[in-house]
Amino acid sequence: MDYDVVIIGCGVVGAACAYELAKHQLRLCVLEASNDVANGTTKANSAIVHAGYDPLPGTKMARLNVAGTAMMGELCRKLDVPYRNNGSLVLSLSEQDDGILRTLYAQGQANGVPGLALLNREQTLAMEPNLSPDLRGALFAPSAGIVNPWELCLALAETAVRNGAELRLSAPVTAIRRTEGGFCISTPQGELTARYVVNCAGVSSDRIAAMAGDRSFRIQPTKGEYFLLDKSEGSRVERVIFQCPSQLGKGVLVTPTVHGNLLVGPNAAACDETDTANTAAGLDFVRASAQRSVPGVNFRDNIRNFAGVRANSDRPDFILEESAAAPGLIHAAGIRSPGLSAAPAIGLEILELLRQAGLTLRRKDSFIDSRKRVRFHQLSDGEKNELIQADPRYGRVICRCETVTEGEIVACLHTPIPPVSVNGVKRRVGAGMGRCQGGFCGPRVQEIIARELGLDPTQVLMDWEGSWVLCGETKDVAP
Ligand SMILES: Cc1cc2nc3c(=O)[nH]c(=O)nc-3n(C[C@H](O)[C@H](O)[C@H](O)COP(=O)(O)OP(=O)(O)OC[C@H]3O[C@@H](n4cnc5c(N)ncnc54)[C@H](O)[C@@H]3O)c2cc1C
Numbered sequence: 001m002d003y004d005v006v007i008i009g010c011g012v013v014g015a016a017c018a019y020e021l022a023k024h025q026l027r028l029c030v031l032e033a034s035n036d037v038a039n040g041t042t043k044a045n046s047a048i049v050h051a052g053y054d055p056l057p058g059t060k061m062a063r064l065n066v067a068g069t070a071m072m073g074e075l076c077r078k079l080d081v082p083y084r085n086n087g088s089l090v091l092s093l094s095e096q097d098d099g100i101l102r103t104l105y106a107q108g109q110a111n112g113v114p115g116l117a118l119l120n121r122e123q124t125l126a127m128e129p130n131l132s133p134d135l136r137g138a139l140f141a142p143s144a145g146i147v148n149p150w151e152l153c154l155a156l157a158e159t160a161v162r163n164g165a166e167l168r169l170s171a172p173v174t175a176i177r178r179t180e181g182g183f184c185i186s187t188p189q190g191e192l193t194a195r196y197v198v199n200c201a202g203v204s205s206d207r208i209a210a211m212a213g214d215r216s217f218r219i220q221p222t223k224g225e226y227f228l229l230d231k232s233e234g235s236r237v238e239r240v241i242f243q244c245p246s247q248l249g250k251g252v253l254v255t256p257t258v259h260g261n262l263l264v265g266p267n268a269a270a271c272d273e274t275d276t277a278n279t280a281a282g283l284d285f286v287r288a289s290a291q292r293s294v295p296g297v298n299f300r301d302n303i304r305n306f307a308g309v310r311a312n313s314d315r316p317d318f319i320l321e322e323s324a325a326a327p328g329l330i331h332a333a334g335i336r337s338p339g340l341s342a343a344p345a346i347g348l349e350i351l352e353l354l355r356q357a358g359l360t361l362r363r364k365d366s367f368i369d370s371r372k373r374v375r376f377h378q379l380s381d382g383e384k385n386e387l388i389q390a391d392p393r394y395g396r397v398i399c400r401c402e403t404v405t406e407g408e409i410v411a412c413l414h415t416p417i418p419p420v421s422v423n424g425v426k427r428r429v430g431a432g433m434g435r436c437q438g439g440f441c442g443p444r445v446q447e448i449i450a451r452e453l454g455l456d457p458t459q460v461l462m463d464w465e466g467s468w469v470l471c472g473e474t475k476d477v478a479p
Contacts, residue, residue, distance in 0.1 A: 006194035011042035014200035016347030018160035033172035038153035044308030051141030053108030067345035079155035082258035088144035088240035203273040205333035212326035224266025225282040233262040252289035377403035401434020421461035
């Protein structure tokens with residue numbers, strides 16, 4: 001066998017599994033279809049670390065949400081991932097909502113959510129003065145927070161790689177064949193064998209299961225659309241502001257992001273698994289719904305719209321189990337919201353399922369459980385000066401909106417999982433995340449990628465394979 005365990009998919013769930021497995025003496029490989037990690041649902045969601053009152057008591061979703069949220073602060077501290085424990089409020093805007101809040105409170109108590117409190121109108125407005133005049137009260141959850149979801153995924157995957165896991169990008173699994181004592185997995189890069197396979201393929205997890213002869217569940221992709229507003233709107237609210245959930249999900253929220261922007265969304269609409277297009281109808285719905293809870297949001301300060309696709313399934317809970325049809329195949333499938341919050345605990349759950357399936361787990365003597373990166377704009381003047389003296393590239397600001405330096409971009413291009421695209425750089429250091437959305441810094445980032453990776457400028461991608469920024473001949477133009 002080439003590997004003890006192969007993980008399929010490197011979103012936050014696959015990365016969390018890789019992080020936990022890399023603590024053990026195993027031959028471990030992660031196969032990711034995209035040319036970067038965190039390029040699926042993990043990069044397009046609300047980025048909320050949910051407290052855990054939404055899932056029904058007794059479900060895996062409830063247990064792993066509360067456990068994952070409890071792990072998040074320490075994990076993000078160790079791996080240098082932006083995270084803020086700012087708490088959340090679910091608003092009551094009607095008599096019917098009052099009843100829903102009481103149900104959520106009771107569910108939260110049953111799920112073990114710490115510190116939940118039902119607040120009246122005055123208590124809520126004292127915390128958040130910009131809420132709706134229709135406000136009646138709220139459910140306060142102090143353990144909720146916000147996180148950078150793609151950096152969490154990247155940090156987990158980088159730590160796994162630094163500790164010996166192999167990551168193959170642009171390696172979509174196309175077939176899985178059962179063999180004596182394991183599996184043979186095909187990708188366009190070739191075949192490899194493994195004793196155990198962990199299916200973390202998000203919206204494609206039913207197709208991965210079917211490749212191994214398991215048709216026990218179906219994914220029903222559901223799209224959610226967003227507005228991302230400029231930092232000028234970032235302090236409109238301090239906490240995550242939810243409306244009462246309905247059958248369609250947790251409803252439209254208004255929240256600050258860890259970068260200081262304001263995020264508004266999502267709606268919920270059935271879609272194709274690759275459909276991340278924004279629609280006028282979807283965005284109109286989101287805007288109107290958000291104004292019911294925070295009427296003053298200034299949508300003229302919108303800088304970006306995006307959509308993410310939920311891996312809803314035909315089962316009411318996360319699918320975390322060994323396949324009955326293909327023993328040795330472990331599913332981490334149908335991981336819809338609160339999958340980001342639960343991911344650290346899902347990693348541990350998968351470890352336990354692998355152990356129950358017969359995998360011997362021996363801890364490594366040493367495991368590098370830390371990560372650090374320079375965030376120039378957060379340094380003191382003294383620290384900035386020191387850095388520039390040591391490396392003048394930190395004195396050249398490439399992204400003016402977010403104050404990202406050439407030094408940071410070059411450093412990210414030489415990490416264990418280097419980006420291969422302009423958006424890959426954006427996800428790692430924030431260049432292009434600001435008000436101009438890369439209008440000014442995009443071409444400079446492209447030049448730096450080409451120079452550092454020894455590429456011709458025409459080979460530099462915007463994001464996915466084939467998304468070249470330039471085409472045709474490039475010529476040196478005299479100044
Ligand atoms: C609109 C929306 C809002 C959400 N909000 C929140 C929130 O606020 N808080 C929260 O906790 N959760 C939230 N979620 C849920 C959360 O985003 C997901 O649960 C989580 O990102 C799922 O991670 P994943 O790794 O399972 O999936 P993904 O991130 O999609 O990763 C799956 C990976 O598998 C790869 N893959 C697919 N097929 C193959 C193949 N054949 N071979 C190799 N690789 C393959 C894909 O390329 C992808 O990278 C939200 C989701 C959506 C859509």
